[in-house]
Amino acid sequence: MIANTQRVLTDLHYLRSIGAYKTGVHRPTLSADDMIARKWLADQLRAIGHTSTIDGIANVYGRVPSDGPIVLAGSHIESQNHAGWLDGALGVVYALEAARVAKETGLSGGVDVIAFADEESHFSGASFLGSESFAGDVSEEVMDGSVCRSGRGRLRDLLADAGLAGRERLKIETDRYKAFFEAHIEQGQTLETEDLKIGVVTSIVAIWQYRITFKGIQNHAGTTKMAIRRDAGKALMGLWHRIEEEFPNICGPHSVWTVGHVSISPGQPSIIPGCAEMIVQFRDAEPATLDRLKAKLYELVREADDGPCAVTIEVMGESTPAHMSKALQSTLIDAARTHAPDKWLVMPSGAGHDAQVIAPLIPSAMMFVPSIGGISHHWTENTSDKDIALGAQVFVDAIGRVLSGSG
């Protein structure tokens, strides 16, 4: 199948105008602009004969009226706050294009399209509310308890405001699909640095995250001698330093780790901190590497706990790496070889995506296009029109190969 890349660019630029913010967009889940984008997508799907629905969690789902081989494709359509125009929207428009081309090509079967709600996690209760709901993993209790992390209110109330109260939440019919395909911007610099155009994702890394708490004794920074201090901030620094010393010796080639949150209490220059807290996160696709990093972290926490402060560690999350279908990786590679010879790379995804929720249910594939400067979650995020067009060509071709039985 051959994509109409002008149509892809036209659609993406149209979506960019909905909730435009500088050169990016501001379309948080269930905002007025987000609902305009969802209705636009549902209309486009209806226009090519799909049965299209916005379900009880705001997933947009367009179903091709066919009994032939069916591929599911999509991504998410809402954005982070004041963020980029392509994060999510690119994968949705590529999927829409694949559905259009499949219909125009007159294949038996076709492409169902989905825009999952809230991949960007504006609401509490799950990391990927829309895809997890579609996978059957979100209970009514979670729906009841979910609230907007930016203070816009309860999920239930915002769904009602959007006219979605009481609607059924659709579940995936796993038997219906040969495959799930998601395209996305890379959000890193690997492709750009090596002047490559297509990333074929091998796996989506797991995120393991821990809250580490230090209890010392708060005291006067002038009258308390160094020898008797139990400084929680200094203890935190010591553990952090040990992590940065030890992790490089045991990590895998794609491992990343981050201390993104630190708090020192009471935070006054003349008071020795009595409490401190840090969040340590690491990501990898290899279970053995994740286990090794975790064991080392716990060893270092025990080592720190032997010092003057009490140190405790709490698991905040330990997700499972999601492996993409080997067969579908080959299909994407074949399509890339055709349209972007020598310009593709197999690589893990360091960011989370809806595909990691769908991958355990049906064979799944993910494809990246380059991000300029690796920037994402910011309104300056961008990809060149040429790279967007090339990505659409590879994506649509790969789905065509699956539908025609050649991929």
Place this chain on the structure above:
Amino acid sequence: MIANTQRVLTDLHYLRSIGAYKTGVHRPTLSADDMIARKWLADQLRAIGHTSTIDGIANVYGRVPSDGPIVLAGSHIESQNHAGWLDGALGVVYALEAARVAKETGLSGGVDVIAFADEESHFSGASFLGSESFAGDVSEEVMDGSVCRSGRGRLRDLLADAGLAGRERLKIETDRYKAFFEAHIEQGQTLETEDLKIGVVTSIVAIWQYRITFKGIQNHAGTTKMAIRRDAGKALMGLWHRIEEEFPNICGPHSVWTVGHVSISPGQPSIIPGCAEMIVQFRDAEPATLDRLKAKLYELVREADDGPCAVTIEVMGESTPAHMSKALQSTLIDAARTHAPDKWLVMPSGAGHDAQVIAPLIPSAMMFVPSIGGISHHWTENTSDKDIALGAQVFVDAIGRVLSGSG
């Protein structure tokens, strides 16, 4: 002179009832309870024939009507928020007792008493507003600009509410005084640990304080490879670690240093910090040691700046150590030898006090009593009645020696 220690304890317990909070007090500067305490003190001074005034910055000043040798004595009467009953009040009541005993003893001369306003720095504009005003160092512009750090409003408005608008701010008459004496709780554990009862202060340490800022590049914690990160948080940790490695090698025997404030921005577990900030403080009484610590800090900042993040350092404050009069230290030691033989120690003060503002103007002395567990700035702060009584005896005796010309 011999103190009436029962009278001292009675007065301190009475003050404890004004703004009582658990076993401590809550009497921030210019609060209703603080003004009740100030008026009580002015009344006590009037009762022994002193001319007493609350001046235009709320300093309480009681002046003995005499031409003989005069000693100035006092401390502060307001408390930190929800803090201890003795911090400040002890030194004020000791001074009041010295004034009473001097009068009762029928000495020529006597003791002027002062309770400086806002030693606890509830208001912006100066570290020690009351004593700095008494020293002539607080301009009308500073008065105009000063605001409560806890949001109670402008200093001028709170002074007006307290009925002090337009009052003159008194200045020290340096020729009038043979000496200034201040007593205070130690706020540390040096006396308690060695089972000592009296600290004779040699000097009040200088506080040198620096804000250090790190600029990196904010990025995605999943898609940004370790090798290309410019993590401002990690850079901060690295410098902090170097400080803790190097300072012990070059510090003096009484040096203390503290990182009490750290902030990492944006502070999200999945975002590599783009900015970070820390405040580094150190204290010592020796100028050479202060200079050495500062030079090392600047050297380590330059070292850190060679890494992936830009590091800048800004001086927040570099105060001067205040040396207590050698002759008055001897007088305090003589009094301690009489009342607490072998239970006294000469020591620097790690905390700041009003005496450091007065010391450059007239010969000054400071005396400590033990703090139970070294606790201060907390409502559990305490000193035993026995130690309070012994301290009063030494303090009053020392002032008596100065007034009689024997000290």
